[in-house]
Amino acid sequence: MAAWVAEFVTWLEALPPAGIYAVLLGIAYGENLVPPLWGDTVIVLCGSLVGLGVLSFWPAVALASLGGAAGFLTVFAAGRRLGEAIHDPARMRWIPRGALGRVERWLSRWGYGVVAANRFLAGGRAVIGLLAGASDLRWAPTAAWATVSAVAWSLLLVWGGARLGAEWERVLDWLANYGRVVTVALGAALAVAAVRRWRARPKNSRRRDGAEAPDPPPVG
Numbered sequence: 001m002a003a004w005v006a007e008f009v010t011w012l013e014a015l016p017p018a019g020i021y022a023v024l025l026g027i028a029y030g031e032n033l034v035p036p037l038w039g040d041t042v043i044v045l046c047g048s049l050v051g052l053g054v055l056s057f058w059p060a061v062a063l064a065s066l067g068g069a070a071g072f073l074t075v076f077a078a079g080r081r082l083g084e085a086i087h088d089p090a091r092m093r094w095i096p097r098g099a100l101g102r103v104e105r106w107l108s109r110w111g112y113g114v115v116a117a118n119r120f121l122a123g124g125r126a127v128i129g130l131l132a133g134a135s136d137l138r139w140a141p142t143a144a145w146a147t148v149s150a151v152a153w154s155l156l157l158v159w160g161g162a163r164l165g166a167e168w169e170r171v172l173d174w175l176a177n178y179g180r181v182v183t184v185a186l187g188a189a190l191a192v193a194a195v196r197r198w199r200a201r202p203k204n205s206r207r208r209d210g211a212e213a214p215d216p217p218p219v220g
Contacts, residue, residue: 047161
């Protein structure tokens with residue numbers, strides 16, 4: 001486990017409970033605005049402090065959920081304002097192009113379902129809010145599903161941390177593996193959906209644009 005995590009745990013444990021709750025809320029919110037921020041790690045660590053009796057379960061879940069949902073909606077509002085500029089690599093160099101294309105395909109395929117699952121989508125979470133804001137998704141359903149996603153994910157992480165207590169490293173290892181599995185699974189699901197859509201098209205449509213050479217003109 002990275003040394004900085006152990007150092008952060010030591011620093012976190014030295015804070016009073018109110019200070020730990022404030023850090024939890026701030027990190028859960030800021031993670032959406034500054035993607036490299038380690039929001040999941042902090043939620044797990046706060047969950048471990050729940051298991052050790054330092055924090056209470058429901059306040060930890062509530063603050064992690066509030067921060068996650070509010071952060072997502074802040075980024076959603078930014079996406080509304082930026083619009084198509086999000087797709088300009090010259091202006092938005094900080095947005096990873098690979099993640100941008102991947103999330104666009106997700107939103108095109110599943111719409112609000114992507115917002116509902118955004119906390120569970122490793123590898124694309126950072127740009128989901130931006131692209132959702134630039135799309136035609138509406139505010140009210142987006143806010144509702146973003147909150148559902150934040151609550152479900154926060155419940156899972158706080159519960160996992162609380163169950164393991166001082167063995168929180170096991171949850172972080174699970175998160176690392178989970179991220180890789182989800183990214184591969186979603187890529188496979190999109191590939192299967194694309195093949196099914198192609199096979200469902202009429203045969204004439206599949207042969208369009210020179211896929212099949214025309215019959216030669218009759219001779220004589």
